[in-house]
Amino acid sequence: xxxxxxxxxxxxxxxxxxxxxxxxxxxxxxxxxxxxxxxxxxxxxxxxxxxxxxxxxxxxxxxxxxxxxxxxxxxxxxxxxxxxxxxxxxxxxxxxxxxxxxxxxxxxxxxxxxxxxxxxxxxxxxxxxxxxxxxxxxxxxxxxxxxxxxxxxxxxxxxxxxxxxxxxxxxxxxxxxxxxxxxxxxxxxxxxxxxxxxxxxxxxxxxxxxxxxxxxxxxxxxxxxxxxxxxxxxxxxxxxxxxxxxxxxxxxxxxxxxxxxxxxxxxxxxxxxxxxxxxxxxxxxxxxxxxxxxxxxxxxxxxxxxxxxxxxxxxxxxxxxxxxxxxxxxxxxxxxxxxxxxxxxxxxxxxxxxxxxxxxxxx
Ligand SMILES: [Zn+2]
Numbered sequence: 001x002x003x004x005x006x007x008x009x010x011x012x013x014x015x016x017x018x019x020x021x022x023x024x025x026x027x028x029x030x031x032x033x034x035x036x037x038x039x040x041x042x043x044x045x046x047x048x049x050x051x052x053x054x055x056x057x058x059x060x061x062x063x064x065x066x067x068x069x070x071x072x073x074x075x076x077x078x079x080x081x082x083x084x085x086x087x088x089x090x091x092x093x094x095x096x097x098x099x100x101x102x103x104x105x106x107x108x109x110x111x112x113x114x115x116x117x118x119x120x121x122x123x124x125x126x127x128x129x130x131x132x133x134x135x136x137x138x139x140x141x142x143x144x145x146x147x148x149x150x151x152x153x154x155x156x157x158x159x160x161x162x163x164x165x166x167x168x169x170x171x172x173x174x175x176x177x178x179x180x181x182x183x184x185x186x187x188x189x190x191x192x193x194x195x196x197x198x199x200x201x202x203x204x205x206x207x208x209x210x211x212x213x214x215x216x217x218x219x220x221x222x223x224x225x226x227x228x229x230x231x232x233x234x235x236x237x238x239x240x241x242x243x244x245x246x247x248x249x250x251x252x253x254x255x256x257x258x259x260x261x262x263x264x265x266x267x268x269x270x271x272x273x274x275x276x277x278x279x280x281x282x283x284x285x286x287x288x289x290x291x292x293x294x295x296x297x298x299x300x301x302x303x304x305x306x307x308x309x310x311x312x313x314x315x316x317x318x319x320x321x322x323x324x325x326x327x328x329x330x331x332x333x334x335x336x337x338x339x340x341x342x343x344x345x346x347x348x349x350x351x352x353x354x355x356x357x358x359x360x361x362x363x
Pocket of ligand 1: 308
């Protein structure tokens, strides 16, 4: 099996919001959820530490995920989800609960938290050695709302945060995100400048079109699109337009293919479309699209998002666990991808990006 680096997982969100003990087997987690009816994804989860290990996923970017948005957008009767908080203090607190979760896993030896270039190289050496190290984890934030103010950024860097996506769904404090239109806010511009100064990475995924264009122009550090597919293959603002994909490539960034069927299959209706209409081949289509656009295999990667609030009701029909991503190996080989190409897509392109990121961090 080939080592996989997964550029996007929401591990601690699953533990703290969905009460999932990711150290258990997939079967055990599913069994424990049999009487739970709060979410469609109950009994259908695909991601836990044993399955990550079974699929040789040895490094991931894992998130802190909570959102609040600008207070002016709040209206009476606003429908809260487990992600949404009426004031940024809620998002701040939720992100800290997730932070505590990563600390606990680190203490338990369930993860290896990668904070520096030395950590990265040490972990990578172990990945290629005899022993099997725990999952390597680089901490990112999906939606920057937990950060009260750009001045607070050194605190978050000290806490281990190494990358940020400014927005998630809707209007955030720092930028417009998925499903809405708009640009960066003034604080968003300040945050980007502060991130570049500290050597933190920018994840452009979930930025609205205008905000993404502004971010490409302004941000001077290392950037990528962690879990993002092609808008030409699957229409919709959540996907990268050809121009946006070109911009990521021009910045020497990578695009991580997402395994959320909604982003893989045109016209997917959440909760309605049968997962069997889409297979893992579709992920290969999106990978191939990035490679054709770049004219090489240096900018395509994996960012599965497989624990992003959905389970097998919204994954390709032939995917039962995150370990099934290994099937990409055979699919891409049959399409003519070489061993070197596959190593680049599975892990090499992320490693190049991480080395650049940690090489520039104020550590
Ligand atoms: Zn996402």
